[in-house]
Amino acid sequence: MRKEVLVTGGAGFIGANFIQYLLDHTSYHITNIDSLTHSANPEALMQFSKSPYYRFYLLDLRNQDQLNEVFDRQYDVIIHFAALTDVNEKKYSPIEYYDVNVLGTMNLLEKVRQGYAGKFIYVSTGKVYGGLEEKERPSTEETVINPNNSYVESKVSGEMIVRSYINAYQIPAIITRCSNNYGPYQQKQKLIPTVILNALEEKEIPVYGDGEHVRDWIFVKDHCRAIHTVLEHGKLGEVYNISGGRERSTLDVVKLILDYMNKSHQLIRHVEDREEGDRRYALNWEKANFTLSWKPEMSFYNGLVKTIEWYTSKQLQQT
Missing domain, CATH: 3.40.50.720 (NAD(P)-binding Rossmann-like Domain)
Known part of the structure; x- marks a missing residue:
């Protein structure tokens, strides 16, 4: 059955x-x-x-x-x-x-x-x-x-x-x-889709704070x-x-995407950090x-x- x-x-x-x-x-x-x-x-x-x-x-x-x-x-x-x-x-x-x-x-x-x-x-x-x-x-x-x-x-x-x-x-x-x-189907306001879609249109890419927040990606x-x-x-x-088990900083992720898409790092714009943004997560x-x-x-x-x-x-x- x-x-x-x-x-x-x-x-x-x-x-x-x-x-x-x-x-x-x-x-x-x-x-x-x-x-x-x-x-x-x-x-x-x-x-x-x-x-x-x-x-x-x-x-x-x-x-x-x-x-x-x-x-x-x-x-x-x-x-x-x-x-x-x-x-x-x-x-x-x-x-x-x-x-x-x-x-x-x-x-x-x-x-x-x-x-x-x-x-x-x-x-x-x-x-x-x-x-x-x-x-x-x-x-x-x-x-x-x-x-x-x-x-x-x-x-x-x-x-x-x-x-x-x-x-x-x-x-x-x-x-x-x-x-x-x-990966596919993620909401457009999340980090990786935002970077990709903004880069396609040559729009500025917001990065919170110094961009050194580290996340463990899967x-x-x-x-x-x-x-x-x-x-x-x-x-x-x-x-x-x-x-x-793939720890990367926000800035590293953004630059990897821009490099693959052959887009300038000049699109990156640092914005005010979020109050609830922990510096690092890893499992x-x-x-x-x-x-x-x-x-x-x-x-x-x-x-x-x-x-x-x-x-x-x-x-x-x-x-």
């Missing part, structure tokens, strides 16, 4: 790539639920709709009546990507982050508790560990959690809700924490492969870090490697080239 998989937030950047990965590499039946905010990818949804193994529901996870419509069948697993994430745009109040990211998570867990799904995977963020100093080792699953903004606090709260359901109701759940993703397809590995082989109740992914035999495969440069070419192609199609 084909596995029945429910993906939340499957119209978003990582969720859309994950659904595409499953359609390309498995024969799962996939149900995608999404509220289609500004970060959704209509193009991806149109592409998925061609598959006989895919269906889509437009709904809000906080709405119990809407959610009930989706549970017309037993799911083997729920992969929970959906979250309010626009921390840097300051569009939302802290209450809104908790409303979506915590209440929505609890509503899904209730469905698992009621027997509608055999497993629950909560996709969290490596930012729950907080920032690192320059010479500190990358965060492991045992590192103390230290959230520093409303979005990350709401993701930590979601994790705590998952843990409470594991302990109180023996819910079969797993938590993953990932570093910065990049190509989104490597993340998708990791989630699939956790789905198939992850141990219930565990937390797994997922990371590319240790040894646990996933040792226990699940997973490791990142895409080099940062090759992944960047694939991303540049994808956005360039899409831009040319629109002109």
